[in-house]
Amino acid sequence: MSDTVKLSAQIAAVLVACIVVAVMPLYADLFQLMQFTLFASMAVLALSLGFIWGFGGILCFGQTAFFGLGAYAYAVAAINYGDSTPAILCAVIVPALFALALGYFVFYGRISDVYLGVITLTVTLILFNVFNSTAGDEYTIGTARLGGFNGMPAVPTFNMPFDPTAILYPEDSWYVTGGALIAIYVGLRLLLRSRFGRVAIAVRENETRAALLGYDPRVVKLWVFVLGGAIAGMGGALYVNWGAFVGPTIFALSLSAEIIIWICIGGLGTLIGPIVGCFLIQYLVSQIGSQQSFNSNLVLGAILIVFVLLLPQGLVPTLRNLVAAGWYRVSERRRETGHGQSRQMTAGQPVGAE
Amino acid sequence: MDLAAIVALNVVNGAASLFLLCLGLAIIFGMMRIINLAHGEFVMLGAYAAVIAANAGINIWISMLVVAPLVVGLFGLVVERCLVRFLYGRLVDSMLATWGLSLLIIGLTTTIFGNTMQGVPTPLGGFAIGNYRTSWYTLFLLAVALGMMAIVYAVLRYTRFGLIARAVMQNPDMAAVLGVNPAHIYMATFSLGAAVTGLAGGVLAPVSGITPVMGSAYVAKAFITVVGGGAAIISGTLSASGLFGFINQLGAYFTTPVYGEVILFLSAIVLIRILPQGISGRFFKGTV
Numbered sequence: 001m002s003d004t005v006k007l008s009a010q011i012a013a014v015l016v017a018c019i020v021v022a023v024m025p026l027y028a029d030l031f032q033l034m035q036f037t038l039f040a041s042m043a044v045l046a047l048s049l050g051f052i053w054g055f056g057g058i059l060c061f062g063q064t065a066f067f068g069l070g071a072y073a074y075a076v077a078a079i080n081y082g083d084s085t086p087a088i089l090c091a092v093i094v095p096a097l098f099a100l101a102l103g104y105f106v107f108y109g110r111i112s113d114v115y116l117g118v119i120t121l122t123v124t125l126i127l128f129n130v131f132n133s134t135a136g137d138e139y140t141i142g143t144a145r146l147g148g149f150n151g152m153p154a155v156p157t158f159n160m161p162f163d164p165t166a167i168l169y170p171e172d173s174w175y176v177t178g179g180a181l182i183a184i185y186v187g188l189r190l191l192l193r194s195r196f197g198r199v200a201i202a203v204r205e206n207e208t209r210a211a212l213l214g215y216d217p218r219v220v221k222l223w224v225f226v227l228g229g230a231i232a233g234m235g236g237a238l239y240v241n242w243g244a245f246v247g248p249t250i251f252a253l254s255l256s257a258e259i260i261i262w263i264c265i266g267g268l269g270t271l272i273g274p275i276v277g278c279f280l281i282q283y284l285v286s287q288i289g290s291q292q293s294f295n296s297n298l299v300l301g302a303i304l305i306v307f308v309l310l311l312p313q314g315l316v317p318t319l320r321n322l323v324a325a326g327w328y329r330v331s332e333r334r335r336e337t338g339h340g341q342s343r344q345m346t347a348g349q350p351v352g353a354e
Numbered sequence: 355m356d357l358a359a360i361v362a363l364n365v366v367n368g369a370a371s372l373f374l375l376c377l378g379l380a381i382i383f384g385m386m387r388i389i390n391l392a393h394g395e396f397v398m399l400g401a402y403a404a405v406i407a408a409n410a411g412i413n414i415w416i417s418m419l420v421v422a423p424l425v426v427g428l429f430g431l432v433v434e435r436c437l438v439r440f441l442y443g444r445l446v447d448s449m450l451a452t453w454g455l456s457l458l459i460i461g462l463t464t465t466i467f468g469n470t471m472q473g474v475p476t477p478l479g480g481f482a483i484g485n486y487r488t489s490w491y492t493l494f495l496l497a498v499a500l501g502m503m504a505i506v507y508a509v510l511r512y513t514r515f516g517l518i519a520r521a522v523m524q525n526p527d528m529a530a531v532l533g534v535n536p537a538h539i540y541m542a543t544f545s546l547g548a549a550v551t552g553l554a555g556g557v558l559a560p561v562s563g564i565t566p567v568m569g570s571a572y573v574a575k576a577f578i579t580v581v582g583g584g585a586a587i588i589s590g591t592l593s594a595s596g597l598f599g600f601i602n603q604l605g606a607y608f609t610t611p612v613y614g615e616v617i618l619f620l621s622a623i624v625l626i627r628i629l630p631q632g633i634s635g636r637f638f639k640g641t642v
Binding site: 253 | 451
């Protein structure tokens with residue numbers, strides 16, 4: 001597939017997504033709409049890991065650290081200010097700063113692969129333990145109590161910018177969450193077409209070669225990581241907006257595992273894949289939860305193993321390759337019927353015979 | 355004085371349990387460069403095997419020391435044949451697949467045995483040091499850790515299998531040229547690592563809560579200890595678990611158990627940052 005075909009397919013997909021977001025409240029009832037709002041906020045998280053893993057080559061086992069920090073930052077700020085506008089800003093800035101500090105520590109120490117995974121996983125566990133033990137009254141930021149294992153209930157949800165009295169309805173929340181997902185997707189697409197995006201992909205492909213061409217892989221990876229942290233934090237704010245609640249289980253291992261499963265299934269190295277994987281698996285898990293016939297861990301584990309062994313590319317790249325192969329065959333046949341005569345002529349001549 | 359003795363005993367015990375927990379993972383990681391994220395679930399299976407055997411009337415010592423490692427070792431053999439052998443040399447994929455395996459095992463165990471399990475009482479009684487009481491079982495754990503260390507060391511250092519295993523570990527292609535089939539060695543080693551892990555689960559069963567998700571409490575700790583220890587199986591694991599166990603227990607003594615874990619994790623991160631090859635990659639080169 002040529003670049004223009006790819007680009008027009010992407011633009012068409014974004015348009016379709018916009019239309020789906022716009023008409024969804026007409027067709028779905030309130031419960032389904034809330035469910036899809038949750039899925040979309042999780043898809044933002046999936047997108048953040050899909051970006052740093054697929055395009056930055058950074059396997060972060062603890063992307064929930066930024067998600068959870070964003071959620072807590074939003075909750076604390078929203079309770080203190082009573083207005084969600086500065087709180088959303090906090091939810092983006094706090095995880096980004098945390099990612100900056102952690103990324104500086106990791107990338108400038110030239111720690112790679114497994115060790116990066118170990119460190120990010122460990123950071124998530126540290127945060128889980130710390131937030132779990134903040135039950136006492138002394139753990140209060142401003143007027144917000146962190147609440148330890150019980151978490152922070154009754155967090156103010158989104159309101160119109162700078163107008164705390166105008167709280168968003170569930171339909172509006174859906175528009176905001178779905179819109180944010182599309183906006184982040186488009187933003188990342190544009191970023192990947194920019195100079196920085198190309199350098200990031202070059203670093204993922206071969207760090208040494210990129211360094212020899214004069215780019216500093218550490219800086220590039222650091223900014224990719226920080227951007228991923230900021231997006232994950234945004235996802236955290238959207239998540240709190242959905243449930244008006246945040247607890248330390250947001251840092252639990254199971255969620256970290258689930259994000260990685262979404263990406264493996266959707267397809268690493270694409271941006272649409274993580275979103276597709278996220279919606280599919282979340283829908284599946286919610287269906288399993290309502291049916292009660294299977295354990296969801298059992299199904300998730302089996303799916304992950306099957307994908308790693310049999311379909312390591314994931315759904316989206318596999319489908320794309322199939323479509324591309326079909327496209328190639330069709331255009332090949334068209335060319336053959338058009339220029340059949342001249343082809344046979346050249347084929348008829350023995351090669352190298354005088 | 356009595357307090358100091360108790361704290362010292364706790365520190366030694368913490369290090370010993372950590373060592374037991376990590377040894378199996380270290381064998382698998384050191385040998386095949388495979389990070390087995392289902393390690394915690396192997397521990398859990400060992401505990402389940404021991405408890406089920408003990409509740410079925412088998413002597414508690416036999417269930418812990420024989421049944422648990424046998425069951426988990428066989429299970430490891432099956433896992434290696436059906437899953438892990440396709441993933442050698444693909445580090446990230448092996449982590450993902452074993453993570454999937456861990457979820458699968460949790461799901462299966464929950465489906466079969468439910469969310470809780472009747473535990474077994476801690477065998478052996480207690481004894482007193484001054485005003486403080488502690489149990490003989492902590493000393494038993496220490497003895498098991500020492501015994502396992504001696505056995506694994508002896509096997510790796512003095513037997514023909516150990517010699518071949520170390521050769522495959524250093525250079526699988528060269529070993530294959532000399533007539534060894536690395537695939538068989540990997541299979542045996544993975545199974546051995548699983549059996550050692552099962553034994554750890556068995557002896558820890560009486561002192562821990564038996565639930566399907568108990569493994570997740572161990573996996574991160576074991577994971578960072580092995581990575582912090584580096585590639586050498588015995589010396590790396592021993593030094594890392596000694597260091598981390600010491601830090602953990604002292605931190606827990608001076609603050610709370612929760613912050614003890616936090617301090618453990620933080621010091622592990624700093625250690626990996628300073629010594630990316632692990633302790634044994636820097637200080638004990640060329641040891642087993």
